[in-house]
Ligand SMILES: Nc1nc2c(ncn2[C@@H]2O[C@H](COP(=O)(O)OP(=O)(O)O)[C@@H](O)[C@H]2O)c(=O)[nH]1
């Protein structure tokens with residue numbers, strides 16, 4: 512477990528190797544995470560989501576510049592399930608963020624669709640742990656907001672930033688995709704284009720109808736990320752949301768809930784794994800065969816299997 516120790520001492524190469532282990536689902540991962548876990552809990556996680564091409568990567572890139580001025584350690588996880596490898600669009604992101612890759616206080620990693628969808632959100636959560644233990648203060652997760660997987664990923668964030676563009680029809684799509692439910696901060700990027708003000712009014716109206724549990728009123732910010740316009744305001748609102756949650760004890764609650772969810776997930780995965788290991792056994796195989804041939808009712812079959820497992 513030399514790698515973990517090296518990573519905890521600030522070795523970037525060790526961190527990189529550990530991430531690769533997590534991505535490839537190496538058998539040592541549970542042991543690694545066990546060691547890493549006590550060192551976590553300090554990072555603040557910012558999720559950035561929205562339709563493809565909205566300017567999420569450009570925005571994150573700009574945010575990195577601002578947060579670096581605060582002398583913070585930063586991490587980025589760019590999740591793009593539509594990219595078959597860690598190439599494609601995600602590669603473009605890496606090139607765009609290149610100015611930051613030379614900064615030793617910024618760590619950028621891209622995740623493609625390798626593995627199952629569930630695997631993607633799991634890998635993201637595990638990489639967050641590694642970043643956190645490494646001492647990263649702010650972690651940005653960029654993900655395309657189109658499906659359930661992405662919503663799952665973004666749920667781990669402390670602040671969710673939803674990026675939209677002025678094009679008509681967006682608001683309905685946004686609502687359909689469930690993005691309005693999860694937004695802590697709305698950004699209308701490409702505000703240099705027509706329709707930004709109108710969308711802003713529509714969003715503000717929609718927000719005014721929503722009754723939020725915690726009394727946080729979701730701000731709507733206009734940006735032109737490619738020109739760096741409006742970014743300062745985004746930084747301000749992220750900090751304001753962080754303070755708001757800290758003061759109201761909401762972050763603590765979120766962390767507790769996260770730990771519970773994590774526990775249930777690990778527990779059910781472990782149980783599933785143990786069962787499937789046992790199911791490979793001869794005896795169980797025979798029962799499955801009987802069910803296949805219709806000689807045994809599936810309910811009776813399950814009862815029989817259960818009685819052998821527990
Ligand atoms: N006109 C305009 N283009 C932008 C703005 N922000 C980003 N872009 C461009 O939009 C394209 C997609 O941006 P990208 O950050 O890759 O979007 P992502 O898919 O959401 O990550 C790129 O060509 C950017 O240069 C903006 O504020 N205005």
Ligand SMILES: [Mg+2]
Nearest residue numbers: 567568604653
């Ligand atoms: Mg992108």
